[in-house]
Amino acid sequence: MAIPNEPGGQLASAASPVSRRDVEVRWRLSRHARRLLTLALAAMLLAVLNRRPELAGLAAPALLLLGVGGAGAGWAARQRPPRAVLVAVRPSDRRLFEGEPAWIDLAVELPGEPGGGYDARWAFHPGRGIEPASATAVTAAVARFEFTAPRWGRRQAGMAELVLHDRWHLTGGQVSVTLPALDCYPRPGVQQETVVLSRLPNRLGEHPARVPGEGAEFAGVREYVPGDRQRQINWPASTRRGRLMVNTFAAERSQDVVLLVDATTDVGQPGSSALDMGLRGAAAAARAYLSRRDRVGVITYQWGGARWLAPSLGRRQVYKIIDTMLHADATWDRGASFRRLPRAALPPGSLVVAFSPLLDQRFVEALRDMRERGFSLIVVDVLNVTPPRRWSDAWSATDRIARRIWAMDQHAIRFALRELGVPVVHWDGVAPLDLPLAPYTRRALLSHGGATPRAPRGMPDEKPSISGMQS
C-alpha cells in the first residue's frame, strides 16, 4: 500500500500472507440436472397420459444426459466427490486507503489430478462499502477480484462463492468463503509545513528553539569563555572586535502535538462530510509532524467517550493514529472518559490541533476550557455545508431568518474562540492544509504558560442528551 500524497513513500507493511483452509463442500443436484429432470418427467407423463410416443421421444435426450451422466459421475463411483477442498485466500493488503485499488486472489486445490476433473467457478459478493472493479465471476480454479473501498472504515471484503461442477454438470458442489476484513484508511490531505510553538520542551528535535544550544541554525555571536570549542570561534567578528568571539546556535527541540478530532457530528455528503475531512486533515497533520520528529498523539471525541493514543514518535505512529481514528464514528460508542484522560494523552505544554465543524457546544466549551488552562490550540474548521433548504420554505421569511440566525451563531462561536486567542482556520478539504495554516507556520505560535493536567470542563462522562447536541 503506497501512502497517497507522500513523495516516494511505500508502506513498510509486509505482503499479506496466504490463508489456507479446508472448506466443506455441499454437493447437490445442479440446476441443469433439475431442469433436465423436469423436462423428462413432464414429457414422459404427458406421453403416457395422452398416449403419444413422440412425447416420450422428446424426453429421450434429457433422460440420456441424466442417466449416462449420473452413471458416469456417481454410480460407477470412479471418483467420489471431495467432502472438502483446500482454499487459499490472499488479499493484496489488509490496509488500504480510500479509493485505492486492491484485489483478492483466490485459489482452490482439489484432491487427485490437477483440476480434479471439475469445473470451478468463483463468484465474488462484495461486502458493504466495497465496490468491485472487475468481473464478479470467474470460471477458473484461480481467480482475482479487484475492488475499491470508496470510504474509510473497517470493512468486510465480502464473500466468495465457489461452485464445482462434475464432468456432466449434473452435480454441483458449493463452497462459501468469508473474505478477510480490511482497514480502509482515510485518504490524507496535503500538509508540508507545521505549526511550531514558541516554547518547546527540553527534548532533542528539529525545530529551532529560542534558547541557545547545539543546533545548526545560527543565533548570534558572543564573547569567548573558557571551555568553548575552538571551531565555534567567529574569526571575522574576533578580528573586528579585537577579542575572541564565538558563534552561538539555536537549540533544536521537538514538541508534543495532540490531534483532537471531533466525531460528535458528521454533516455533509458521505465522502466529503465534516468527519471525513476531519480525519483526512488529522492524517495529513500526523504525517507532517511525525516527519519533523515531533511526538504526535490523537484524541477522537464522540458520543459515549473519547479514544486516545499517547504522543509518540516514528513512522508506525501514523498507522497507530489512523487505526485509532478508524473507530471514530458519529454514533455512540463506549470509550474512555474525557475527564479522566491521563496526562500521557494530553501532555502539558503540547500543541493541540483540533479538527471540528464546531457544531457541538460541548466540544466548543471543552476547547475554551483547554485554552483557559494554557494549552496552545489551533482549530481547523471543517464545516463546509449549510443547513439544507426546504423547497416548501425556500423563499419564506422564516427560512431566511432561521438561516441567518444559524450563520450568526456559527460566526459568534468562531469569533469567541478567536477572542480567546484560539486561531480558527477554515479548510475546504480540497486545498492543501498549508494554505489555511500559512499565517501560523511562518512564525512560532505563542505558547501560553504551563498547562495543569486537569480534566476539561464541558466534557460529560455520561451519554449526552439530544438537547445537549443542539447548539
Add this chain to the structure above:
Amino acid sequence: MTGHLISVARPRIAAMALGVAAAAWAAAPLLGSGWPGLALAVAGCCVAAGSLRLALQDVPELEEAYFASAPERAVRAALVIVRLLSWEEIGCVALLWLEVMHPARPWHTAVLGALLVAWLLTVHIAESGTRAAGLLRRQAKIVAAGACLLALGAAGAFLPGATSGAGAALHVLAAIAVIAAAVLVLPG
C-alpha cells in the same frame, strides 16, 4: 473488456433466442384464447423472466434495504422475484402442455424437443460461465444419441395404430423401453 462483455453476453442472448424460438414453435399455429392462451402466456413470461435473470446475473443484491430509496427497493424486490423461481422448468412444462393441446404432429414435437434441450443447455452455459465448446464436446455423443431417439419417437408415431387405443399405449411403452435401453447401454 469489450471482448469479455461479448463473451458473457453471447450465451445469454442465445438462450433468450432459443427460448423465444421454442415458445413460438410450440404455439404455432395459434389455437386462440382459453387454455392454449394461458399456456402460451405462462411460457412467454417464463422465457422473459429467465432471460432477465440471466441478464441480471452479475448484479449484486443490495445488502441493506432499510435506508434504500423507493426505486432501489423496487429494484431489489424485482431481483429477488426474478431469482426466486426456476423459470426454465415452468417454461418447459408450459410449452409441453401447449404442444399437447395441438393435434398430434410428431416431427413438430421432435423439433420442439430439440429446441427445449438446446435452450436448457444454453441457459446452463450462460449461468455457469462454462466454455460451451468443452461442455458440448464432452456430451456430443449423448446428445447425438438423444437426437436419434427423438427421431425414432417421432417416426414411431407414424406407425399404424399409434394414435389411439391399446396400440398407442404400446407405442409409448416401446419408446420408453428404447430410451431405458439406450441409457443402460451407452457408456458413461
